[in-house]
Amino acid sequence: MSPRAFRDPGTPSLHLARSVPATMGLVLLALVPGIAAMTVFFGPGVLLQIALAVLFAMALEAAMLALRGAALKPALTDLSAPLTAVLFALCLPPTAPWWMNLVGVTAAIVVAKHLYGGLGHNPFNPAMVGVAVVVLAFPLEYSRWIAPGQWDTLAQATPLDLLRQQATLGYALSEIRSNAVFGLLGGRGWEWVAIFWALGGLFLLWKRVIPWQTPVAVLGTTMLVTLPFWLWDADTHPSPLAHLFSGALVFAAFYIATDPVSGCTTPRGRLLFGGGVALLTLAIRRWGGFPDGVAFAVLLMNAAAPLIDRLARPRWLGEGPKGAP
Amino acid sequence: MSLHRFFGGVSLPALKPAPAPLRRLPLPDQLRVPLLQHADTACEPCVAVGDPVRRFQRIGHRAAEGLGADVHAPAAGRVVALERGPVALPGTPDAMHVVIAVDAAAAQAWRSGDSDANDDARMPALDPRTASLDLLRQRLADAGLVGLGGAGFPTAEKLAAGHRLLILNGAECEPVVACDEALLRERADAVLSGGRLLARLAGATRLVLAMEQRMASALPAVHAAMATASHEATEGPAIELALLPDRYPAGGERQLIQALTGDAVPDGGLPRDLGVLVQNVATAAAAWRAVVHGEPLVSRLVTIGGDGVAEAATFEVALGTPASHLAHAVGGWRDDATVLRAGGPMMGVALPQDDVAVIKTTIALTAWRGDAHGRARPRPCIRCGDCANACPSRLQPQLLHARLQAADGTDLAGAMALGLGACIECGACDAVCPSAIPLTAGFVAARRDARLGEHQRAQAEAAKARFERRIERLQREADEAAQQQSQRVKRVSGAAAAALAKARSKRAASGSAPGAADPPPDGDRP
Numbered sequence: 001m002s003p004r005a006f007r008d009p010g011t012p013s014l015h016l017a018r019s020v021p022a023t024m025g026l027v028l029l030a031l032v033p034g035i036a037a038m039t040v041f042f043g044p045g046v047l048l049q050i051a052l053a054v055l056f057a058m059a060l061e062a063a064m065l066a067l068r069g070a071a072l073k074p075a076l077t078d079l080s081a082p083l084t085a086v087l088f089a090l091c092l093p094p095t096a097p098w099w100m101n102l103v104g105v106t107a108a109i110v111v112a113k114h115l116y117g118g119l120g121h122n123p124f125n126p127a128m129v130g131v132a133v134v135v136l137a138f139p140l141e142y143s144r145w146i147a148p149g150q151w152d153t154l155a156q157a158t159p160l161d162l163l164r165q166q167a168t169l170g171y172a173l174s175e176i177r178s179n180a181v182f183g184l185l186g187g188r189g190w191e192w193v194a195i196f197w198a199l200g201g202l203f204l205l206w207k208r209v210i211p212w213q214t215p216v217a218v219l220g221t222t223m224l225v226t227l228p229f230w231l232w233d234a235d236t237h238p239s240p241l242a243h244l245f246s247g248a249l250v251f252a253a254f255y256i257a258t259d260p261v262s263g264c265t266t267p268r269g270r271l272l273f274g275g276g277v278a279l280l281t282l283a284i285r286r287w288g289g290f291p292d293g294v295a296f297a298v299l300l301m302n303a304a305a306p307l308i309d310r311l312a313r314p315r316w317l318g319e320g321p322k323g324a325p
Numbered sequence: 326m327s328l329h330r331f332f333g334g335v336s337l338p339a340l341k342p343a344p345a346p347l348r349r350l351p352l353p354d355q356l357r358v359p360l361l362q363h364a365d366t367a368c369e370p371c372v373a374v375g376d377p378v379r380r381f382q383r384i385g386h387r388a389a390e391g392l393g394a395d396v397h398a399p400a401a402g403r404v405v406a407l408e409r410g411p412v413a414l415p416g417t418p419d420a421m422h423v424v425i426a427v428d429a430a431a432a433q434a435w436r437s438g439d440s441d442a443n444d445d446a447r448m449p450a451l452d453p454r455t456a457s458l459d460l461l462r463q464r465l466a467d468a469g470l471v472g473l474g475g476a477g478f479p480t481a482e483k484l485a486a487g488h489r490l491l492i493l494n495g496a497e498c499e500p501v502v503a504c505d506e507a508l509l510r511e512r513a514d515a516v517l518s519g520g521r522l523l524a525r526l527a528g529a530t531r532l533v534l535a536m537e538q539r540m541a542s543a544l545p546a547v548h549a550a551m552a553t554a555s556h557e558a559t560e561g562p563a564i565e566l567a568l569l570p571d572r573y574p575a576g577g578e579r580q581l582i583q584a585l586t587g588d589a590v591p592d593g594g595l596p597r598d599l600g601v602l603v604q605n606v607a608t609a610a611a612a613w614r615a616v617v618h619g620e621p622l623v624s625r626l627v628t629i630g631g632d633g634v635a636e637a638a639t640f641e642v643a644l645g646t647p648a649s650h651l652a653h654a655v656g657g658w659r660d661d662a663t664v665l666r667a668g669g670p671m672m673g674v675a676l677p678q679d680d681v682a683v684i685k686t687t688i689a690l691t692a693w694r695g696d697a698h699g700r701a702r703p704r705p706c707i708r709c710g711d712c713a714n715a716c717p718s719r720l721q722p723q724l725l726h727a728r729l730q731a732a733d734g735t736d737l738a739g740a741m742a743l744g745l746g747a748c749i750e751c752g753a754c755d756a757v758c759p760s761a762i763p764l765t766a767g768f769v770a771a772r773r774d775a776r777l778g779e780h781q782r783a784q785a786e787a788a789k790a791r792f793e794r795r796i797e798r799l800q801r802e803a804d805e806a807a808q809q810q811s812q813r814v815k816r817v818s819g820a821a822a823a824a825l826a827k828a829r830s831k832r833a834a835s836g837s838a839p840g841a842a843d844p845p846p847d848g849d850r851p
Contacts, residue, residue: 003649004658006665006692008675010766012752013631013664013693014337014500017711017759020704074704120705120760211710260709265723267713309724316744317332317579317718318589 018209024079026209027255030200031086034251037196038090041189042145045094050086052098056105057085064114080119084108087127087255091248091295092134093145100138104130124302125262131295191245201254210258213267217274218253219244225282247292249281256294262302269305269312276301276308326533326567329587331580333717334572335753337671340500342630342637344542347511349641350627350654352400352432356645358384359396359412361420362684363477366391370423376404380431380445381621383469384423394479394685395469396423399623399643401431401444413648413667413681414477415674422682425645435643448619453522458486461526461616468615469622469685474576474605475668477686480612486528489600492585493520493609495536495543496569496576499669502689504626505606507639509536509543512610513550519609521554521561522616527602532562534606535581539571573671574751578603580717592746627683629655631670633662633692642683648690649679663695671752704760706730712754712764718747722754722764729771737775745771 018026038046061081065072075081088104108130116122135142204210222243229237244250257263257277264273277297284293361367368385372378378398387393406424411417451464466481474494493516495505509516517534524532534551536543551564567585569575579590581603588599596603607625614620623644630637635656642651648665652658658665658679666673667687683690712722721743728740737745745768754764 003647003678003680005678006676007663008677009664009693010675011755011761011763012672012765013666013670013691014756015761016335016337017757017761019761020707020759023709023759074702078704118705120707260707263708265708265710265713266721267710309721313721313724313743314719316720316747317583318592318594318747319744320592 021077021079023209024083026207027083027204028079028086030203030209031090031197031255033196033200034193035086035090037193038094041193042094046090049089049092049094049096049101052101053085053089053092053105054082056102057081057109060106060109061114064110065118068114068118070118075119078119081109081113084113084126084130088130090251091127091131093142095144096134096141100134100141103137104134106130107133120261122261123305125256125259125298128256128295128298128302132299135290135295190247194245194250197250197254201250204254204258210254211267211270213270214258214263214274215253217271218249218257218278221275221278222249222282225279243282243285247281247285248294249278252277252281252294252298256298257301262298262305264305264308264312266309266312266314268314269309272308272312273301273305276304326565326585328567328569328584331570331572331575331584331717332719333713333715333753334574334580335715335756336571337500337573337756339539339571340630340632340637340670341503341506341539342501342628342639344506344510345638347507347626347639347641349435349438350643350646350651352427352435352643353646353650354427355405356399356402356425356427356643357410357422357647357680357682358399358425358645359410359420359422359682359684360385361412361414361418362396362644362686363394363471363479364392364414365479366393367420368393368396370407370421372404372423374404374407378402378404378425381448381623382446383621384425392479392482394471395467395621397469397621397623398423398425398446399645400425400427400435402427411677411681413674413676413684413687417674417677417681422645448615448621450619451616453518453525453613453616456616458526461522464616465526465612468611468620470608470611470615471622471685472605473607473611473625473685473688475672475686475688480523480604480608483602483604484523484526485597486526487600488527488529488597488602490531490533490586490602491520491524491527491529492581492601492603493523493532493534493606494576494578494581494603495534495540495606496581497669497688498537498569498572498574498576499671499673499689500573501628501630501637501691502669503628503630503637503639504688505536506540506543507628508607508610508626509540510546513543513546514553515610515613516606517550517554517564517609518617519611519613520564520604520606522612523602523604523609524562529602530562531565533565533567533585535567535569535576535585537571537575538568573753574717574749577717577749577751579749592744622685625683625685625687627651627687628689629691630689631662631666631691631693633659633664633694635659642687644683644685646683647680648676648683651683651690652679652692658692659694661694662692664693666691666693671756672750703762706760706762709759711757711759715753715757717751717753718744718749720744720747722768725768726762726764729767735771735774737771737778740771741775745775748772 058081062072062076065075085105088108108126112124112126112129113122201215205212223240226240226243230239257274264270280297280300281293284290284296360370366388368387371386372384378384380398380401382398383395384398385396387395402425404423405426408422409419410422412420462481462484470480471477495509497505520532554564574580582596582601583589590596611622624641626639627642628639629651634652638655665676665679667676668674668689670691673691706723706726708723710723716722725740725743725745728736748768750765750769752765758764
């Protein structure tokens, strides 16, 4: 009997990992409660923007893959393009015109993702590049949000916008807070959306889809930095909870800063990355010219991520003291 | 005993055979015994085709150069061929095999479990307590003993005195593999006695037996043997038991040392640098047999399993038994089995065909179906860092991978600066990679390139040193020649001055004026 031949697979014969599409799918799943909450407060425009963005993203993804001569199927089915589109669409005002959506998705998929080499090679978070482009190109349109619960009332400033405008006019915080856009903790409606983002985020932590370091650092730094200011003078400085529950910080903590490709990849690096996102966001909120600085904060930290990883790398087992060969 | 922190690792399914009494696998008609069963250099055959051989007879002796260990006949029979073939070692090198047609009587004796001490070529028994250390060490070398945990390093070479801690490694850590558990269940006494013997040889003052928590079936036997040993022992260290977490790769040498001592083996260093010696439990048991029964190493425990066979089992197997013969004992390979490994699913060596023989380092033979655990095509790395969480060496495989896959070529130096040299090639990162990237294969290749590069660099350095020495020598010779020249000139001018003074004094005496003429330059050559 001649011997039976076998092959060398080149890898171990046990594979435990969740695949990339499964990971992306879990993130999409975790977004569902927050999307539902947003739809309740801001109307079906939220869902429309998501549908439009996903459509644009898939078309652009396919076009770019074809242009680059890459195989269509693995990349189109890995769910990374739809996830980018959803994350971007959630940052758009629900009444934004379709071309604003298209411009943002194009910046995200074509420029930020494929011109840098596709999935895994983009130094900047594609969704945030899309948001940044839209904010810079259409500042007026971008600042028009629907009043929560009153879908027919158009063009209302967001809570953070109002806070900035009125604070510069010399109003005390307690007076500003009496405006109808504010709720119990932060912006009315917004606070509930943030709570549902956090629920989805806890699900991702439980499923170990995202590392704990990033959200803990973003949320913890926000609280730690704003608390002393608020205690010192509550009339000029919003409370830590108001900061957390008014803008996109919770959303960013769980879904944006945790993007593995453009963020830090070492454990301590992720703590520093999250802390940096929080600090820059607060700085932009306080001194910057934009209503919310999360997108810019994330992009700035993206640029710093490789350096942070280099400095924050843990020592390997048996590594000699620093400077030794 | 309490354990130190164990870094990373992955939790893998056990897939172990159910505990059962140990069986001997019947001998095949022909044993194909490789003359390379260990790290380093192959043996020279010392039998010829047609020779009859007795059980335990030496059939290959270690080469004069390099490391090696003798190879002995596992059963009586006749040598029918000397032929080359692939060996179940990393890289499946080709080596000479001694093919022995087994005697029917020998096959029967093996099956019944007894061997005729008068008819085999065993060595005289030694008393492990009174025999000299040199004699014992020589015995282990003569018995062809190598590390039975997989690395196959000749045992006698490792047993220099000066160790403080001997760790008996009974943690097999890979799924499926259960040979150590079976050994501890069935022969715990031999393991502990052998361990004490090795501790004496290594000068160790502490002796730790390391097992995994999941090896519950062996615990009663181990506790009983430890109790017996502590009664009987009058000298030597007491045996400590350490139960490791069921985490792959808790049984890796460096991981084991870290968990038991809290010390990391330094980069480029050896456990010996920490005064630690790690020996597999099967090595200890084999050492005991070699000394007390005079038996060379000709059989070992092997687990067969994986999803490519119907059931998993552990057998005592004669070295040289082909993999196909083991598979036959558990119902043969499944039709869809495509991968055969010598070892477990993580680090096992992929074998090209199933006539490859069991050797001293074969802890298991595992067969795997193509697509049951099949991997998707690799996708790009998304830097999720799951591999870093799994890495027992606390490396950042995602950063290493980025260095090795850089768009502008492989940055080997950069990868080495990130600790590529500390990779133990365990495959934990592959197992958890969501993009199904063959990380370990890339690291293995890069480490080989780095070693090659180092070799070339060493050669270049040596050439440069030679060149510099030559330049230096030429310079020195030139200097010496110049010095001699100047000394000669000095000497010459000294002689001239003396002659002049002499002439002057003569002249002063005679009152005549001299003709001042220098002597010719070479006039005073010695």
